[in-house]
Amino acid sequence: MTLQPHEDVPAQGTTYGNGDHRIIGAHFDKMAEKYKIGSKKVEWIGPIVVFEALQAEINKRSLNNNDLFILDLGTGHGELGEHFKQKHNGTVHVTGVDLSQEMLKRATEGKHIDRAIHSGAEDLPWSPSNEFHIVTCVGVLDFIENTQNFAKEVTRVLKPGGLFGFCYEPQGTEFPGVKSIKHHTPTLRGQFERNGAEIITIEEQPSIFKNFITGVPVTNNIMVGRMPD
Numbered sequence: 427m428t429l430q431p432h433e434d435v436p437a438q439g440t441t442y443g444n445g446d447h448r449i450i451g452a453h454f455d456k457m458a459e460k461y462k463i464g465s466k467k468v469e470w471i472g473p474i475v476v477f478e479a480l481q482a483e484i485n486k487r488s489l490n491n492n493d494l495f496i497l498d499l500g501t502g503h504g505e506l507g508e509h510f511k512q513k514h515n516g517t518v519h520v521t522g523v524d525l526s527q528e529m530l531k532r533a534t535e536g537k538h539i540d541r542a543i544h545s546g547a548e549d550l551p552w553s554p555s556n557e558f559h560i561v562t563c564v565g566v567l568d569f570i571e572n573t574q575n576f577a578k579e580v581t582r583v584l585k586p587g588g589l590f591g592f593c594y595e596p597q598g599t600e601f602p603g604v605k606s607i608k609h610h611t612p613t614l615r616g617q618f619e620r621n622g623a624e625i626i627t628i629e630e631q632p633s634i635f636k637n638f639i640t641g642v643p644v645t646n647n648i649m650v651g652r653m654p655d
């Protein structure tokens with residue numbers, strides 16, 4: 427099934443996706459206006475933490491020399507792109523993917539992304555192989571069940587030597603009444619390794635945001651990896 431752009435929002439790019447994607451996209455369309463304020467309120471630090479982890483690898487591997495092509499999956503308002511653009515000043519080109527046209531609209535208006543694609547993160551048929559130096563996915567895997575396909579696609583679209591950085595909710599961090607998909611870290615790791623990737627670090631971040639009802643800090647894992655040269 428192909429997603430149709432919402433009538434009241436100008437199309438931001440090619441439209442792909444299927445199944446529950448429609449519901450998730452509609453949910454985030456409604457949240458888009460207040461998303462930034464909400465993120466501040468719950469002290470969401472996922473994008474900056476992943477940016478800093480990747481920047482450390484970029485420095486270590488001297489990837490600063492050339493233009494960087496970045497794919498941000500589930501880009502939201504494009505905060506990840508904003509950090510890269512501030513640091514790299516005109517030499518990064520960010521493609522933002524999201525199921526929500528309203529989120530893509532804001533990321534585009536903020537000039538945090540250069541290209542907006544209305545698509546699911548698990549399937550990237552619009553991208554040729556080896557297109558990106560960096561792939562990020564922050565606060566989105568909690569909506570993604572099919573990580574096997576996700577791993578296949580992320581590793582396919584990365585260039586040799588390319589980096590990836592994710593922030594996700596690991597198993598054991600369940601909150602009663604909160605519906606989000608938790609990931610078993612060894613399974614996720616294995617899916618990437620089977621597609622040829624090397625996992626560089628997996629770090630626990632004990633307060634990635636505060637539960638908006640209880641105020642209790644929520645743990646996420648930060649996974650950084652790379653493709654062989």
Ligand SMILES: C[S@@+](CC[C@H](N)C(=O)[O-])C[C@H]1O[C@@H](n2cnc3c(N)ncnc32)[C@H](O)[C@@H]1O
Pocket residue numbers: 450451454472473499500501502503504505523524525526529545546547548563564565566569570
């Ligand atoms: C919690 S927000 C995170 C946004 C941004 N990455 C950040 O850290 O601020 C989740 C975003 O992922 C998008 N999303 C959820 N599931 C997705 C999927 N399967 N494919 C692409 N985008 C998805 C939502 O529409 C929403 O914009």
